[in-house]
Amino acid sequence: MNNLQELEKIQYELAKKLNLNDKIDINNIKTVAGIDTTFLNPWENPTKAISSIIVLDFETMDIIEEVFGEKEIDFPYIPTFLAFRELPSIMEAYQKLKTKPDIFILDGQGIMHPRKMGIASHFGVITDSVSIGCGKTRLIGNFKEPENKPMAYSEVYIKNQLVGYALRVKKNTNPIYISPGNNISVESSLKVIIKCIRNYKLPEPVRLAHNKLKDYLRLLS
DNA sequence: GCGACAG
DNA sequence: ATCTTGTCGC
Known part of the structure; x- marks a missing residue:
């Protein structure tokens, strides 16, 4: 059996542990984190991966805590196996967190994945946390284009199963793709992401996690 | 069989 | 996925 088949098997096993019901009251969220x-060189392998986790106050979107993780990695980017490239450094950051937020939002897919195990689901299962995937482009799934107006959204299906939404945050911008990671429902995932949108296309937790990585890289050089 | 394919 | 600048379309 080749390596990828073994990794697929790991994904199928983790998917058995998925919970697509709300584990928390989404009307009483205190903190949310972006990952x-x-x-160091995105087009090379091996290279060093650097991850950030930014914890925010859910109401104000003010930063409460930020941690970083670094890890030498030797696994290339292969579509549907992103977690095996990025999770090691994410876990380095995760273990530094002093306070565990109510929800994590990851840059990438949740169950909008061929084996229901995008990086947001993989992270959510192995840490048993509430997680949501928020991707900037599509990996898999069928949907009709959302209307070209602010906050228009449409359902995304895989083989007749509703797995998430395409959400057009602003007019004339491409939609973002939202799906549950773990311990949250499809519908609640959309509601939480919508409440995290401020003045930009991306929800604040993910946007700030991305910006903080830019700052961090600038400090290294 | 072929094309598409998160970051 | 980086980085920087300018430019175009709504």
Whole structure:
């Protein structure tokens, strides 16, 4: 059996542990975190991965805590296996967190994935946390284009199963793709992301996690 | 069989 | 996925 088949098997096993019901009351969220990863050289392998986790106050979107993780990685980017490239450095950051937020939002897919195990679901299952995937482009799934107006959205299906939404945050911008990671429902995932949108296309937790990585990289050089 | 394919 | 600048379309 080749490597990728073994990794697929891991994904299928993790998917058995998925919970697509709300584990928390989404009307009483106190804190939310954004997670993002970059690389010293994004087009090389092996290279060093750097991840950030930014914890925010859910109401004000003010930063409460920020941690970073670094890890040498030797796994290339392969579509549907992103977690095996990015999770090691994410876990380095995760173990530094002093306070565990109510929800994590990851840059990438949740169950909008061929084996229901995008990076947001993978992270959510192995940490048993509430997680949501928020991707900037599509990996898999069928949907009709949302109307070209602010906050228009449409349902995304995989084989007749509703797995998430395409959400057009602003007019004339491409939609973002939202799906549950773990311990949250499809519908609640959309509601939470909408409440995290401020003045930009991306929800604040993910946007700030990305910006903080830029700052961090600038400090290294 | 072929094309598409998160970051 | 980076980085920087300018430019175009609504």
